Structure formats: structure tokens, C-alpha cells
Amino acid sequence: MQASPATFNILIIGQNNRLQYEALLFAASLRHSSPGFKGRLFVGVPQPGPLWPQNPSIQDAEVLEALQHLGAEILPFESHAFGSSYPNGNKIEALLAMPEGEPFAFFDSDTLITGEISDVPFDFEQPGASLRVEGTWPKPTLYGPGYEGIWRALYDRFGLDFESSLDPSQPEGYWRRYLYFNAGYFFYKCPRQFGERFMGYARAIRDEEIPELTGQVLNPWLDQIALPLVIHSFGGGRDALPEGLLDGSVSCHYRLFPMLYARESDHVVEVLETVVAPNKIKKVLKGYDPLKKLVIQRKGAKIRALFDRNNLPAREQVIRKTIKSKGLWLR
Numbered sequence: 001m002q003a004s005p006a007t008f009n010i011l012i013i014g015q016n017n018r019l020q021y022e023a024l025l026f027a028a029s030l031r032h033s034s035p036g037f038k039g040r041l042f043v044g045v046p047q048p049g050p051l052w053p054q055n056p057s058i059q060d061a062e063v064l065e066a067l068q069h070l071g072a073e074i075l076p077f078e079s080h081a082f083g084s085s086y087p088n089g090n091k092i093e094a095l096l097a098m099p100e101g102e103p104f105a106f107f108d109s110d111t112l113i114t115g116e117i118s119d120v121p122f123d124f125e126q127p128g129a130s131l132r133v134e135g136t137w138p139k140p141t142l143y144g145p146g147y148e149g150i151w152r153a154l155y156d157r158f159g160l161d162f163e164s165s166l167d168p169s170q171p172e173g174y175w176r177r178y179l180y181f182n183a184g185y186f187f188y189k190c191p192r193q194f195g196e197r198f199m200g201y202a203r204a205i206r207d208e209e210i211p212e213l214t215g216q217v218l219n220p221w222l223d224q225i226a227l228p229l230v231i232h233s234f235g236g237g238r239d240a241l242p243e244g245l246l247d248g249s250v251s252c253h254y255r256l257f258p259m260l261y262a263r264e265s266d267h268v269v270e271v272l273e274t275v276v277a278p279n280k281i282k283k284v285l286k287g288y289d290p291l292k293k294l295v296i297q298r299k300g301a302k303i304r305a306l307f308d309r310n311n312l313p314a315r316e317q318v319i320r321k322t323i324k325s326k327g328l329w330l331r
Contacts, residue, residue, distance in 0.1 A: 007039040008103040008124065011075070011191065012111075013090045014043040015056045018331075020063045021288035022109035027070040028275040029112040033250075036118035042075040043067060044094030051083025062284045069280065081203055088223045091183065092202060095195025104194075105187040108253060114271045115250035120241065122187055127194065127231045128240020129186035132247040135175030137221040138213075145212050151178045153212035158201060158229055165232050179228035179237065184253040185246055186227065188234060197233060201226040256331050257290045258323045259316070261300035262307050269304070290330035303328050 010030070014023035023043050030041060046056045058064055058074070067074070077097040082089025091106055098104055103124035105117075140146045145153070155162035170177035188194040202222055205213070218225065231237065247253060252268045254260035260268065276282055276295050285291045294300035303323055313319055323329045 008105060008122065008187075009039045009042060009099065009191075010037075010117075011042045011044055011091075011094060011098060011104055011106045012109045013094060014045050014058050014063075014067075014074075014109065015090070016054075016059055018288060018290075019109045020058045020060060021285055021291060023058075023072070024063060024066050024070070024281070024284060025272075025275065025291070026107065026109055026111055026113065027067055027072045028281050029114065029271055030117070031070050032275045033113045033115055033271060034117045036116050038118065040099075041070075041072045042094075042098065043072050044075045044077055044090065044097065046079050046083070046090055046093070047076050049079055049083070051079045051085070053084055056084070060284075060287070062287075066281060066284045081199060086206075086219060086222060088183070088220055089202065091223065092195060092198045095191040095198065098191035098195070100192045101190050103187070103189050104191045106185060106191075107251065108184040110253065110255050111184065112252045112254060112268060112271055112275075113250065114252050114268055115245075117250055120245050120250055123240065124187060124189040125235075126240055127186060127188040127234050127236035128238075129181035129227055129231060129236075130184045130247055130253065131181065131238065132184070132253065133180055133182040133224075135180070137180075137225055138216050141215045144215055146173055147175055147178055148172065150212050150216065153210060154205070154225070154229060155232075157204065157208075157210060158233065160229060160233055165228070165237075167238065179232055181224065181227050181231070182253070183223045183227050185251065186231070187240075188236070194230065194234070198223075198226060198230045201229050257294045257300065258303055258329055258331065259319065261294060261303040262319050262323060263309060263312055265309070269300070293330055294328075299328060302326065 012023050012026050014020045027041060045058055048055045075097050077094045079093055138150045152162045165179040167177050205225055206218060206222060252264055276285055306322055
């Protein structure tokens with residue numbers, strides 16, 4: 001495994017809703033936790049167009065100013081395939097506006113950087129993605145094909161070798177045998193190449209009549225259905241990074257602030273509360289209620305006190321229900 005090149009770029013998405021605040025928090029955590037990062041941080045912002053009923057771009061001047069202060073670059077992009085019908089598609093379309101031929105790492109906006117990202121030994125020749133994933137797709141039906149038949153049909157559709165994607169240590173018919181990622185982060189040597197193939201695969205899966213997909217729900221999983229196919233097509237796979245760095249000591253895909261306080265480490269909470277503290281950042285983030293109440297007003301500590309991080313309930317639904325019963329579920 002080779003070391004990272006001297007620089008690579010990071011892409012996150014921001015738009016005129018909670019994502020603009022999450023993007024600002026990501027930028028603040030990157031600057032705080034990773035002083036060695038020398039690349040560019042792009043905030044991909046969808047532009048108004050026929051696929052959006054309202055203007056999706058960031059229009060809050062304070063948010064834009066704070067992002068600029070943190071060295072983030074706004075990257076406008078047009079929505080040609082997804083828009084409001086599938087906002088997760090923003091991550092695909094934004095790739096096509098990134099600098100061609102420059103290595104990149106994409107992160108979902110609801111992520112904190114908690115360590116030195118320039119020390120992560122990315123091999124940008126071999127793409128990878130987050131393995132912090134559950135078996136959310138597919139859901140084989142009683143009379144339809146199983147996991148094997150569904151995934152094989154997709155590999156066949158795009159002319160990919162199915163057998164080499166399998167994890168033979170996992171039993172047949174078990175979801176972990178098949179290549180599947182969380183799309184919370186992924187990386188490669190060129191965003192344009194990756195984005196064009198990602199777009200082509202995702203549109204084909206959405207728009208074509210693939211018999212084996214009959215009865216399968218594609219929304220919101222479309223990006224995670226196409227992603228393993230894209231990664232496999234470029235020669236990447238499960239072992240692209242050592243364990244314990246991304247989704248570990250260097251990044252935290254927290255998803256929701258109540259869940260962050262319930263289950264993440266003390267270090268993650270410390271990073272969150274530290275980067276929110278400066279007045280320039282705090283005054284802007286107050287515009288988002290969950291951040292204002294849970295972080296700035298410290299109500300997150302009440303959630304934290306409800307759970308033992310070493311003995312969390314096995315099911316996320318139980319955690320959510322406990323938080324809701326205390327009136328602290330804010331999102």
C-alpha cells in the first residue's frame with residue numbers, strides 16, 4: 001500500500017438546509033484536527049434548475065462567509081439526473097465539477113474529522129469506501145432471486161467479473177459475502193472518471209428494466225447499489241485502507257447529533273464541542289436548532305448520561321426511542 005500523494009482534495013455537499021451547517025462543522029473539524037491537510041476543501045452546491053422546485057443553493061451570507069474563513073471553496077454544479085427526487089445523487093453530480101485528474105476523497109457532510117487525515121495511507125489508484133455498513137440492500141423477496149442472483153445480474157449488466165468481488169470467508173446467501181459499502185466516504189485518483197461511471201451505473205439501475213430488481217426498493221439506496229460496482233470496475237475493494245482510521249480515529253460519520261451523543265467516543269464529543277466554541281462559528285451554527293440546543297446549550301450531555309458506551313443497545317431503534325422519551329430527539 002503506497003502513501004498518500006502530497007496533496008488530495010476533499011469534497012462534501014452543502015445546500016440550503018441542515019447540510020449547510022453540517023458542511024461548516026465539517027470544515028471547522030478539518031481545520032482543527034488536520035493541520036497537515038494541504039489539499040483543497042470543496043463544498044459542492046447544487047444550483048437552481050428544473051430538477052429542484054426551490055433554490056437548493058446556500059444563500060445564507062453568514063454561512064458562506066464562515067466557510068470562506070475556513071478556506072473552503074464553493075463548487076457550484078448543475079443537477080442533470082437527480083435533483084430533489086434523489087438528493088443523494090448530489091454526491092455523484094458534484095464529482096463531475098471537480099478538478100480533473102486530481103485525487104479526491106468524498107465525505108458525507110454529517111461527518112467530523114477527528115484526526116490527521118494527511119496521515120491516512122490512501123492508495124488513490126485503488127478506490128475504496130466505507131465498510132461501516134449494514135445489510136440495507138437488497139431485500140430478497142420470497143419468490144424472487146436471492147442476494148447472489150440480484151448482485152450477479154448487476155455485475156453482468158455492466159460487464160464486470162462477479163466472482164472476484166465475493167468474500168469467500170462469508171457464507172453463500174449472507175449479505176456480507178457481496179461487495180457493499182456505505183457511501184459516507186469514497187476516494188479515487190480522478191473525480192471525473194469516478195463520477196461519470198457512477199452516474200452511468202446509477203442511471204442505468206434506476207431507469208432500465210432489470211428483471212432481477214423487480215420488487216427491490218431503490219430509493220434511498222441507489223448510490224450504495226451502484227458504488228460497489230464502480231469501485232470494483234476500477235480495481236478497488238474491501239481492503240483499500242487499514243482498519244480503524246476512517247470511521248475510526250480520523251473520521252466519524254455521526255449522521256444525527258442525538259446519536260453522536262449517545263454512542264460516539266469522548267474524543268468525538270470533545271472535537272465537536274471544541275470546534276463549535278469560537279464565536280465566529282458559534283453565531284452561525286446557532287441557526288440550526290439541534291446544534292444550538294444539543295451542543296451550544298449542552299443538552300447533549302443529558303443524552304450522553306442515558307447510555308453506557310461500552311454496553312449500548314444492539315438496535316439503533318432502542319437508542320432513538322430512549323432519546324425521544326426524554327424529549328431530546330432533535331434533527
